[in-house]
Amino acid sequence: MKRKCLALLLAACMGMSLAGCAETEAGGDSSAGGSSEGQSAAQEGSGEEAEDSENAEGSSGEQADAGSGEEITLRFSWWGGDSRHEATLKAIETYENAHPGIKIEPEYSSFSGYYEKLVTQLASSNAPEIFQVDQGWVAELSARGDAFADLSAYSDIIDMSQISESMMNDYCKIGEEVSVLPFGYNGTVFLYNKTLLADWCDEAGNLNMSSWDDFIRIGEELHAKDPECYMTTAVTDGYLRYILKPMLEQITNEIDVQDDFTLGFDKEQMARAYESFLRIFSQQVSQPYDEAVLYDSMQNNPLWLNGKIGGIFLFFSNIDTEIAGLDYDYGVVGMPMFADAQISGQECCPSLMVAVNKKADEARQKAAAEFLEWFINSEEASLILGTVRGVPGSASALQALESNQMLSELMSRGIQISNDTLSLKNGAYELNSSVKAVFVDYMEKVIYGVSTPEQASEGMITDLEALLKDLSGQ
Numbered sequence: 001m002k003r004k005c006l007a008l009l010l011a012a013c014m015g016m017s018l019a020g021c022a023e024t025e026a027g028g029d030s031s032a033g034g035s036s037e038g039q040s041a042a043q044e045g046s047g048e049e050a051e052d053s054e055n056a057e058g059s060s061g062e063q064a065d066a067g068s069g070e071e072i073t074l075r076f077s078w079w080g081g082d083s084r085h086e087a088t089l090k091a092i093e094t095y096e097n098a099h100p101g102i103k104i105e106p107e108y109s110s111f112s113g114y115y116e117k118l119v120t121q122l123a124s125s126n127a128p129e130i131f132q133v134d135q136g137w138v139a140e141l142s143a144r145g146d147a148f149a150d151l152s153a154y155s156d157i158i159d160m161s162q163i164s165e166s167m168m169n170d171y172c173k174i175g176e177e178v179s180v181l182p183f184g185y186n187g188t189v190f191l192y193n194k195t196l197l198a199d200w201c202d203e204a205g206n207l208n209m210s211s212w213d214d215f216i217r218i219g220e221e222l223h224a225k226d227p228e229c230y231m232t233t234a235v236t237d238g239y240l241r242y243i244l245k246p247m248l249e250q251i252t253n254e255i256d257v258q259d260d261f262t263l264g265f266d267k268e269q270m271a272r273a274y275e276s277f278l279r280i281f282s283q284q285v286s287q288p289y290d291e292a293v294l295y296d297s298m299q300n301n302p303l304w305l306n307g308k309i310g311g312i313f314l315f316f317s318n319i320d321t322e323i324a325g326l327d328y329d330y331g332v333v334g335m336p337m338f339a340d341a342q343i344s345g346q347e348c349c350p351s352l353m354v355a356v357n358k359k360a361d362e363a364r365q366k367a368a369a370e371f372l373e374w375f376i377n378s379e380e381a382s383l384i385l386g387t388v389r390g391v392p393g394s395a396s397a398l399q400a401l402e403s404n405q406m407l408s409e410l411m412s413r414g415i416q417i418s419n420d421t422l423s424l425k426n427g428a429y430e431l432n433s434s435v436k437a438v439f440v441d442y443m444e445k446v447i448y449g450v451s452t453p454e455q456a457s458e459g460m461i462t463d464l465e466a467l468l469k470d471l472s473g474q
Contacts, residue, residue, distance in 0.1 A: 184390025
């Protein structure tokens with residue numbers, strides 16, 4: 001179903017503003033993760049460098065009886081980089097000071113190995129009471145049946161009206177149960193270097209690009225003018241999620257991997273997407289793939305740092321991170337589109353999500369819900385956390401950041417563009433690691449000339465259909 005991405009979130013903000021009862025929150029750090037990965041592995045889950053904390057990991061059953069009047073201890077696990085860790089620890093300290101009967105034990109690490117550890121903890125009934133999850137994991141973890149407490153039971157504690165109805169229905173609910181809640185949300189935009197692309201901008205600095213033909217033409221002209229320059233670059237995940245898959249969705253107007261374990265495209269449509277995608281390399285619009293993927297983030301790519309890249313596709317939460325320390329003028333524009341496209345193909349989805357352990361006792365689940373209401377919706381928490389987990393998914397938290405001028409002009413513009421753009425939700429298994437690996441495998445076969453677009457399309461569909469059959473349990 002086509003939709004305006006998170007329109008209800010903005011409507012909620014407007015309604016609260018008129019009522020004069022909005023809570024304001026802010027904080028400032030944009031090391032947010034993408035729905036799964038972002039411009040790099042670091043942005044999706046946070047490839048930022050971080051040390052595992054040495055925190056106690058006793059099982060919930062070993063904690064003090066929550067009904068005895070003794071201190072309740074809640075373990076809270078997440079991944080990220082230093083900025084996310086520091087802000088979260090400060091938020092925990094603030095909450096504990098205001099709630100002397102509650103102790104929050106932080107368990108934080110880098111993204112690498114987090115999922116495997118969480119699955120092991122769930123299997124051994126030793127998972128934290130509160131744990132951060134990636135949107136791409138929700139369907140798999142839910143299928144276990146032992147991971148997620150039903151948060152709808154705590155709707156009298158957590159104000160879920162602050163989350164847009166579309167996000168709740170598309171990403172938070174499994175059946176009638178509320179399994180997860182979003183920490184933040186993201187949408188795809190094109191961040192461009194006005195300084196480098198001045199010849200293709202109007203007097204106000206707006207890039208004259210609306211179609212893929214525009215994108216290709218500007219890239220060709222830029223490279224002809226300066227052979228060291230390219231219109232764009234990306235990491236492996238970026239080429240797939242920000243260019244190839246949007247092209248495919250613009251062609252089909254369908255989710256790539258449907259929730260019923262079927263595909264939303266056929267061989268001809270996939271071949272057309274591959275052919276269009278190949279133009280960015282054959283016509284020297286993108287930095288050569290084998291050069292681009294040497295770098296795990298834009299901040300490590302010399303061409304980006306030296307102002308030789310026209311722009312990059314990314315989640316708007318990562319805008320400030322990617323231009324930090326760079327002395328160029330930047331702008332933001334929406335996704336280029338095919339002439340006959342009805343949707344943009346952008347990802348507009350939760351950046352990170354949170355769940356409560358189903359096996360935690362009732363008192364701890366209730367205490368966890370109370371903490372999450374404060375952590376997600378309160379002004380106090382938002383002022384501390386800012387955008388370390390993406391632009392807030394809570395309307396009250398987003399309004400807080402805007403009211404306190406905690407969002408940069410570029411990020412605010414990115415949010416506006418994304419929210420005004422028609423897009424599709426991610427399918428429940430679209431970001432499954434095995435599914436994504438198949439997409440990457442055939443994308444690279446096409447890039448390196450191992451397979452033609454037609455051969456890759458046929459092989460990929462065969463492999464995906466077999467994989468989806470296994471995932472469905474048929």
